[in-house]
Amino acid sequence: MNHAARRVQSVYFTLLIGNTLAASFIWGVNTLFLLDAGLSNLEAFAANAFFSIGMVLFEVPTGVVADTLGRRVSYLLGTVTLAVTTLLYYWLWVVEAPFWGWAVVSVLLGLGFTFFSGATEAWLVDALTATGYTGSLERVFGRGLALSGAAMFIGSIAGGVIAQASNLGVPFLVRAAILIVMFVVAAVLMRDLGFTPAGRAHPLRATKQVFQSSLRYGLGRPSVRYVMFASFFTSGVGFYVFYALQPYLVELWGDAEAYSIAGLAAAILSGAQIVGGLCAPWVRRRFHRRTTTILLSLVVSSAVLLALGFTRSFWLALVLLVLWGLVDAAAGPVQQAYLNDMIPSAQRATVLSFDSLLGSTGGAVIQPVLGRSADLWGYPGSLIVSSGFQVLAVPFLWLSRRQRSPADVATGVADEGRESDDATGVPPID
Template identity: 55%
Template sequence: MHAEHMASTAATTPRAIQTTYLLLTGSTTLATSMIWGINTIFLLDAGLTNLEAFAANAFYTVGLLLFEIPTGVVADLRGRRLSFLLGSAVLAASTGLYVLLWVWDAQFWAWAAASVLLGFGYTFFSGAMEAWVVDALRSAGYEGELDGVFGRAQAATGVAMLAGSVLGGVLAQLVGLWLPFVLRSALLLASLVIAAIWMHDLGFAPVRQRAGEAMRGLLRVSIDVGLRDGRLRWLMLAGPFVGGSMGYVFYAAQPYLLELYGDSEAYALAGIVAALVAAAQIIGGILAAPLRRVVRRRTTLMLVALIASTLALVLAGLTTSFWIAVVALAAWGLALSTLMPVRRAYLNAVIPSQQRATVLSFDSLLGSVGGFVQPAFGRAADLQGYGVTIVASSVLQALAIPFIVATRRRRDPVDAREA
């Protein structure tokens, strides 16, 4: 009994909680990133046009919008752990369905339905892991700033993304485009087992409430605590512009760089390029905490990172050089990766614990709204080429800058280093 008590106590220390958080973040990213370097190529190989491929991604966004609030009920009322387990299971199943559709030469409507299912799976993740680690750390007496925690998690995500992207691209070229998808399903199931053993809801008490009433309440909370709260409103409204641009560029970069390189079947190269973006993400995550010690205000870092990443996209879209485009996209990834952990820490410093997963999910939902530009950008890529649409995505991202400026003008205490 004494040994069991010691093990239980060790599992609830701030260090153990952060280790579990990093392990789950890294394992799920390793799984999901197996296809990131080849996803668009996979859809095009299945017979879809650019318009249809990016429309399928838009249906993924539909899944996010439809299920973000309902699955938020699971995280905030039943537990963050349960939400994570369900997300892993649904994503594993929907990824396997993608492989079957590729084998069957399925029609577009089937891809659209499968993409909605993928979005459904991801909604179980959004907000749940962040809410879990913040509540668990506070229950364990952690008194440090969250910027470093999220920065380390982003670095771990980058390492996993680098490994997954390279491995997925190499396996696609050596064996077939289907193999990374099969491995992704298997790794997601492995993450499910890890979470079932080591992830426990700390600092959180389940709430008994009817689902319909809970959903109405969570939607109301999302608006009241999110958009109606002046401390969060403008920062959250910047999400659709950054999310829409980021979602399109990440997937358009795959065929665009192969086009510049001159070999549309260099799948391994596509994976390596995605890994370079991941390497930039690692550096950005590592830099987040040191930069916060130097720069007094979080919004200063956000503005500089947003402007730098926007300029990098302009260069990536205008150049005709493969290597310049690679460097520009790496710079884009580095800048955004510095912004994201700082933004997450700002949000978590404001949101109350009981509503944390709900409001973070709502913030993720707003970011997903920008994904509806993908069919339009995909059609423009068919007509004008990828370079034009990447420049257009930089304009979309730049529209977020005034919202960060509005957040900065509030001079909220959580914006300062001392907070």
């Protein structure tokens, strides 16, 4: 690997670590934070759903920002927006605001995250191509996942400990401070490589042009379209399960104020993420087609959620949680590489944002349903329902596989962009 490509990866890993560290300070206590503010389970997960609605509303406009003004501009806007809205979240908790206040700020939090989604990943792939990198995308994404897992481990444990030593609001203040630091880091280190911002003069015309291109290269390609449809179910369930596991583990532990146990859920998943991310290239080599890895992981993950719903043992739940995290983490970089290899550079940020939009839509629709199921049947019942929702993604991934996209068997950045407007046939591969 040449020096320029190595530097690109170093900057990407730095941004990823900073983002994850900031976010993970509240991941372990977010649900408890909302419940402590006086919200019910339905209201707490409805607040999360409004966050997803914010992502749905702003994914395409912020994707256009990344594809017209540049990925760096999009990232910087994201850090500022998230820092401000995180402080607003803390203020809502202090004043015990009514639900509508949480709904409004949650939408704005979603806006902050949409500036990141697609832009950072698109920046990486374009910059690697520009610097002559020809290695495996799975290896880069896998290392990034492992490093973000380490940051998540530190942040989630620290967030739980800090909340236990002080109160549930302090981790939110720490998160805002880290985001301000990341703004400075990105302003100094991040430069758009392999992509020249278009800087179109008229925002509405730019939005229309980029949106049409994203439809052509996103929903217009069956192999990409079906992956996006699957993300509606997988992301929606993933959002809910991650946050539901916090109070569920506390419930199994038997101490309602054991905030450090809530942080343990995020910490375990981060550890699994480290191992799974490092194993992603190895997993990729075990199967010739990327969709084989993705489908197998989805089936196993759904079975684990079903088992979690039936267990009443705290320690067995931890084991199942580790397995769930490992399976998802090992397949995640493979799916990222599969999707990126099917998208042209000029539309990459917007199409990736469109994929995130459908996942956020799933979160907006599915989370309140699962939150209500938790009110009716408890967290175990809601996890069983979650398993059923996730299985619905399998047919869509199977349809994507049947398109036989060249990206399904690609091995590196050099293979990127081989797909034509119509699905291209390749010999049958198992």
